[in-house]
Amino acid sequence: QSPAVLLPVIEKLGLRNNEDYTAGFKGDPSMLDEYIRSQLTKKLTVEKGDWGSQLINISYSAESATQAALVANTVADVYAEQQFLRLTGPASERAERYKQQLDELKRNVDAAQAKITEFRQRTGIVDSGMSVDIDFERLSSLEQRLLEAREQRRIVESRNAGDQAVRDATLASSSIQSLKSELATQQTRLAELGTTLGPRHPQVQEVKSQIAATQRALDAEMQVYQGNASSQIGSARSLEGQLKAAVDSERAKVLEKRRLQDEGAHYDRELQTAQTLYQRAVDGYDQIVMTSGGRYNNVRFVSRASPPVKQSVASD
Numbered sequence: 001q002s003p004a005v006l007l008p009v010i011e012k013l014g015l016r017n018n019e020d021y022t023a024g025f026k027g028d029p030s031m032l033d034e035y036i037r038s039q040l041t042k043k044l045t046v047e048k049g050d051w052g053s054q055l056i057n058i059s060y061s062a063e064s065a066t067q068a069a070l071v072a073n074t075v076a077d078v079y080a081e082q083q084f085l086r087l088t089g090p091a092s093e094r095a096e097r098y099k100q101q102l103d104e105l106k107r108n109v110d111a112a113q114a115k116i117t118e119f120r121q122r123t124g125i126v127d128s129g130m131s132v133d134i135d136f137e138r139l140s141s142l143e144q145r146l147l148e149a150r151e152q153r154r155i156v157e158s159r160n161a162g163d164q165a166v167r168d169a170t171l172a173s174s175s176i177q178s179l180k181s182e183l184a185t186q187q188t189r190l191a192e193l194g195t196t197l198g199p200r201h202p203q204v205q206e207v208k209s210q211i212a213a214t215q216r217a218l219d220a221e222m223q224v225y226q227g228n229a230s231s232q233i234g235s236a237r238s239l240e241g242q243l244k245a246a247v248d249s250e251r252a253k254v255l256e257k258r259r260l261q262d263e264g265a266h267y268d269r270e271l272q273t274a275q276t277l278y279q280r281a282v283d284g285y286d287q288i289v290m291t292s293g294g295r296y297n298n299v300r301f302v303s304r305a306s307p308p309v310k311q312s313v314a315s316d
Contacts, residue, residue, distance in 0.1 A: 001046055006037045008078045013071065020063060044075065055302065065307035072305040080299040098284065105278040113272035119267055123260055135257060139250045146243040153236035156233075179218040186211045 010033055015021045021036045043062065049055035058076055093279040119125070190207045197204050 001041055001044060003034075003037060003091060004039050005078050005242075006044075006083065008082075009071070009074050010036050012074055012078070034183070035247055040071070044071070058305070060305075061312075065311075069305040069307040076301065076304070080301070083299045085169065091263075098281070102281050105274065105281050108279050109271070109274040112267065112274045116264075116267045116271055119264055123264075125260060125264060135254045139247065139254055142243060142247045142250055146247050147241065149240040149243050151235065153233070153240050155187070176218065176221050177223060179214060183211065183214045183218060186214055 010016065015036050017034060021039050022032065025032060025035045027035065040060075043060055045057075045059045045061075047057045047059075049057070058072045060068050060075070062071060066141060186207055192203065193201070193204050193207060208265040
């Protein structure tokens with residue numbers, strides 16, 4: 001008998017246009033429905049069954065048998081519909097909101113998959129879990145060779161800078177020692193001749209000429225050794241430069257491969273997370289759909305009102 005039930009009954013039956021229900025109304029038009037509801041309430045009887053029965057009996061008094069049955073049945077229909085909506089309405093609304101969330105989660109999955117596809121097409125990498133162990137081993141090997149070449153270059157440069165041990169090694173050369181010995185012999189011979197012969201004597205001039213030739217040969221031999229040392233420095237520096245370039249290049253490759261590996265792993269995690277959230281949402285949505293889609297109610301009709309065959313007359 002509440003307005004929540006009777007106002008929809010007024011709407012369904014079009015009682016606003018029925019003079020039997022609007023007769024005598026003179027107030028604000030906005031109060032017409034309330035006036036009609038008061039008319040319905042006066043003629044509507046709702047009774048519960050005896051002894052805790054769950055039956056509800058609805059009866060209505062009207063000027064005609066057809067109208068009496070029609071109003072009683074409409075009240076029962078509206079009440080049953082509202083009971084059904086109270087049971088399924090919240091679940092239906094939740095299902096609709098859930099569906100919108102599902103659509104958003106599905107778009108997230110598609111976007112994450114698109115990122116992986118674009119990444120694979122751009123890099124040619126199918127497995128983001130690729131190993132970089134071989135590249136690290138190659139880089140470590142090159143770095144070790146670079147350290148050895150750098151140390152060798154320092155040794156050669158130290159020798160060329162006048163290291164005493166290097167000079168000793170140079171002087172210990174057999175060819176240099178032979179020339180020095182020959183030069184000493186010639187100088188001794190010149191000293192001996194100088195005691196008895198004048199400086200212009202042919203023998204003195206010949207020994208001087210021999211001394212000059214030997215000195216030139218010794219200087220040339222020393223220059224050859226120094227040239228070899230410079231060549232060794234150049235070779236050592238060249239090797240060090242080549243190895244350094246190789247190390248830099250290999251390090252850049254390793255870093256780029258690691259960056260791509262991290263990027264691919266990031267996309268994989270994004271896709272896995274999106275798929276997990278979407279699957280969980282789908283499982284929950286199935287339960288909500290089952291709840292909202294069930295055609296059940298806690299109100300059933302035992303019998304519907306039929307137009308009475310004779311008029312009831314109230315006693316005085």
